[in-house]
Amino acid sequence: MKLIKAIIIDSNLDVINQLSKFAEENTVIIDICGFCDNFIDGIELIKTHKPDLIFLDPTNDNLASFDLVKELAFNIPKFIFISDDKNMAYEAFQYNAVDFLKKTLNFNELIVSIYKVIKLIEMEISFQNQKVYQINSFVTESNANGFIAISSSDKIELIKLAEIVYCKAEGKYTEFVLINKQKILSSKNLGEYSSILMSNQFFRIHHSYVVNIKQILKITKKDGLYCEFANGISLPVAKRRQEEFVKFLKL
């Protein structure tokens, strides 16, 4: 079952307590990883925790800063607006919130809202997978110099495999670091990319790193092996992968 990571942005203690109580009773579907009372602090929490869902009190101040979410480098979380003012339901539509809940919270309404959020996320993931599958099968067919399609919820980027220096596992995300120092965050974990990468001169040197062999400038030995890359980056090769790594490079 998918666990929804959520953050609360609300200055009302009752709301925070009710949501926390709800989360305690439903630990298999929701985990509240933080709360704060304004959107500016909220953005920092969002950057830290990369949540799937935000419970937001749509105050004028909070809505004034709402556009900050567009600058996030990863999936924009879903929103559920919570307010005691019914008119705010209009704002919820304007801001594309998944649902609007009126205080005081009712657990069955809340669970149905979370149901909507989960179904929406599932739909987006399956749509993305379908697109990525189409693109990757097209790429394989035409054998077009090794491209890879990287998806986040709002876009799919096509990048040349040869331009990737390495990929880093960031929990359920993967960070692609390119030659031009650009970093692209994908909403899939590193494992999802392993088959396409491994058949293209990439090697998993570490639990968290898959590197492009062609981008390695030198391999140094000091308390283990390190791969050095053009832009001064040095990454460790895990002890238990060293032997396989040396074989792979035919050293």
Added chain:
Amino acid sequence: MKIEKIMIVDDNEFDCYITSKIINNLDESIDIMEFNSSLTAIQFLEEFQNSPEKLPNLIFLDIYMPIIDGFGFVEKFNTFSDVIKAHTKIFILSTTVDDLYINKAKLNSSILYSSKPITNEFFQSIIN
């Protein structure tokens, strides 16, 4: 109708969980039997078809499931004893809005249909 036991048959664990939570939030005294496999659920019903004390009063049944889908489940159920048919009522729950499936569900007048997730109103209407 006094409801003591409800069986939920849904291969999607999350949907199963949500349905169960909604029911217990409305009436915590109801005993809920969750089955993620339609096959296991039908085997359970077959085994206890003549033991009403073990049987649910209601079954909330999903349509799209592997091995035996909702309709296969109903067909199998219809071959069971009169005891279970008198005791247990089936409701088909689905996220689908496919007309064909709704009609197919309505063809058999003893089967009722609702969309997921279930609502307070739907649940109240069953009890009354």
